[in-house]
Amino acid sequence: MSTAALSELQPVVPPQTHVPDIAIEEVSRDLSRAIERTEVAAWLDAYAAAPADFAARQGLSIARDGDLVWTTCMTIPFIHFNCVKNIGVDGPATEEQLDALLAHYRAAGIMRPWFYSNPHTEPSRLRCWLEARGMQQHGGWERIYRDATPLPDKPLFPADPLIPVDDLVVEEVTPRTASDWASFIDARYRLPTSPWLTALVGRRGWHHYMLRRRGAVEAVRSLFIGPDGAAWSGIDAPVPGIMAPSFDLDAMLGERLVRDGIAAGAKLFVADIEAPRPDRDGPAYRNYDRLGFRLAYLRSHYSYLPANSS
Structure with a gap:
């Protein structure tokens, strides 16, 4: 009997299933639109607040054609500002x-504009159009959301009991601490x-928070609540899993944002996991699950490779 035949007689071991560390729901196209509109509303309001002289110096602008919104910045090659x-x-x-849109960015001298795509963007062949024009997917962010279900009264991410109470403090930013x-x-x-x-x-509509340790700022995160009660969480630093190894401080900020x-x-909260993992496991997923968030989809990001940007 051949070795191949013997291998066929071995018991079949079913692959182990992995349970993600966050609840995943198949959202409707309408909910997907509400999620994306929540972030767009925050950026529109943020750009409306930009001082005119600052915007002029940086070549910073936001434009819209109907519901379509795009940003341009000639001096800061940052994804949010050229997408x-x-x-x-x-x-x-x-x-x-x-x-x-591509012609606009070329005329502005922007070599690497960014386009977002999610499972609900129309038409489904949009990704093919982007790739046909030389763009490629460069990662993406997990879109997460929650409703206004209250959190338990007991803190979800209590401070380390070995650290003095006055050592780790989350505070809302004021004009004095701006x-x-x-x-x-x-x-x-x-x-x-x-x-x-x-x-x-x-x-x-804007609420900004700092987490201080011994008086020094260690982490920040903001929340924008629109008139319709849709809230976007962003302007976070350091980004856990990318700029910082620990997720604990961001979790404490996230809890304060949800409670406030x-x-x-706020009726709908929208946020992102900016360091996605294939198995959707790890502290970011666990922390947001504890905060009541659910995962909607991965929003993919498309742009040119640096070598092809011309």
Whole structure:
């Protein structure tokens, strides 16, 4: 009997199934649109707050055509500032629309514009159009969301009992502490955005938080609540899993945001896991699951490779 025949007689071991560390739900196209619109609303409001002289110096702008929104910045090659926020979200994209956007970025001297795609963007062949024009997928972020279900009264991420209570403190940013918050973000990302960031402090709908250790800022995260009660969480630093190895501080900030957001009337919370893992396991997924978030989908990011950017 051949060796191959013997191998066929071996018992078949079924593959082990992996249970993700976060609840996953198949969202509808309408909910997907609501999720994407929540972030777009936050960026539209943030750009409306940008000081005119700062925007002029940086070549910073946001534009829209109907529901379609895109950003441009000539001096800061940062994904958020040179991207099409929602192509194919509120209606089917067209090749003519895509080509016009690419022409806009070429004319502005932007070599690597970014386009977002998720399982609900229309048409489904949008990714093929992007790839046909030389773009490739460069990672993506997990889109997560939750409703306004209250959290338990007991803290979900209590501070280490070995650390004094006054050693680790989450506080909301005020005009008095705005420069500390903005400077921390700019230092972490190597950006010149402090004049813009400080303009968001005290602005209607915006809530910014810092976590301090022994008085020094260690982590930050913001929440924007729109008039419709849809809340976007972002402007976070350091990004856990990318800029920092620990997820604990961001989890504490996330809990404060959810509690305060619910108290302020938020009905839908939208956030991202920016260091996705294939098995959807790890501390980011576990922490957001404890906070009541569910995973909607992976939003893929498309752009040119640096060598092909011309």
